Amino acid sequence: MELITFLIDFILNIDEHLASFVAAYGTWVYALIFLIVFVETGLVVMPFLPGDSLLFVVGTMCGAGLMDLHLTIILLLIAAIAGDQVNYTIGRYFGPKVFQWEQSRFFNKRAFNQAHEFYERYGGITIILARFLPFVRTFAPFVAGVAEMNRAKFTLYNIIGAFIWVVGITLAGYFFGNLSFVQNNLEKIIWALIIVPGLIAMYGAWKTRRAAG
Numbered sequence: 001m002e003l004i005t006f007l008i009d010f011i012l013n014i015d016e017h018l019a020s021f022v023a024a025y026g027t028w029v030y031a032l033i034f035l036i037v038f039v040e041t042g043l044v045v046m047p048f049l050p051g052d053s054l055l056f057v058v059g060t061m062c063g064a065g066l067m068d069l070h071l072t073i074i075l076l077l078i079a080a081i082a083g084d085q086v087n088y089t090i091g092r093y094f095g096p097k098v099f100q101w102e103q104s105r106f107f108n109k110r111a112f113n114q115a116h117e118f119y120e121r122y123g124g125i126t127i128i129l130a131r132f133l134p135f136v137r138t139f140a141p142f143v144a145g146v147a148e149m150n151r152a153k154f155t156l157y158n159i160i161g162a163f164i165w166v167v168g169i170t171l172a173g174y175f176f177g178n179l180s181f182v183q184n185n186l187e188k189i190i191w192a193l194i195i196v197p198g199l200i201a202m203y204g205a206w207k208t209r210r211a212a213g
Contacts, residue, residue, distance in 0.1 A: 014057050014190070022066055030071065033058055034079045041083030044090065044142045051134060052169055053190040059173025060182075073170055080162035084127075084141040088154055091145025123149045124157040131165035 022029045033054060040051050055076065062069040123144055130140035144154055176182055182189060 014053055018057060018061060019066070022061070029067065030075055033072070034075045037076055037079040038083040038086075040138060041080055041141070042086040043083075044087060044138055051137065052132070055166060055169040056173035056177060056189070059170035059175075060177025061173075062170070063174040063178045069170075069174060073167060076166045076170065077162055080131075080166055081159055084158045084162065085155065087138070087141035088145040088149075088151070088158075091142040092148065092151075093145075123147075124153060127154065127157040128161035128164065131161040 018029060018033075021032060036054060037051065058067065058072055058076070059069075061067045062072055127140055127144065130137045141154070141158070
């Protein structure tokens with residue numbers, strides 16, 4: 001319970017926590033943000049770490065002169081791309097190990113074939129859009145690996161998605177994060193970054209399921 005409380009506080013007040021970290025440890029903040037993004041995108045068991053809000057706040061700090069924008073973007077791009085690659089590799093390696101029988105309570109060959117076909121056909125846009133959806137961006141690379149999506153295709157869209165996500169949200173924070181309106185409503189903006197993409201994902205899943213039914 002204490003961990004959940006801490007995570008909620010960290011996410012909603014990430015600007016204060018990062019500012020305190022910079023004041024105390026200086027350039028070690030670059031290692032911290034690299035680790036957070038890498039772990040959130042690279043380990044399927046860590047979907048609750050801040051992603052969008054972190055990028056926005058870090059961009060805001062760059063705009064305020066507390067961090068270097070170019071170094072920040074380069075490190076976050078590497079972390080996001082490497083994280084997804086690790087996540088994909090884990091799914092690709094452990095998928096066949098876990099689902100080792102042709103038909104079992106754990107593995108349905110027909111469902112696997114459908115997932116594989118889906119990721120071969122729509123996997124590119126899925127990987128890109130997943131970057132902007134909390135929780136989904138953590139699981140999408142893993143599922144792509146389990147479904148044995150072509151690695152070259154996955155890597156291409158992984159890089160494209162990471163570039164749009166990191167550069168887009170970080171620059172949004174850089175240019176707009178220090179405006180008085182944004183500063184006064186930062187907690188609401190962070191909630192919006194968490195909730196709105198999630199609602200879009202839920203609506204998309206509902207619509208897809210309804211069309212399939």
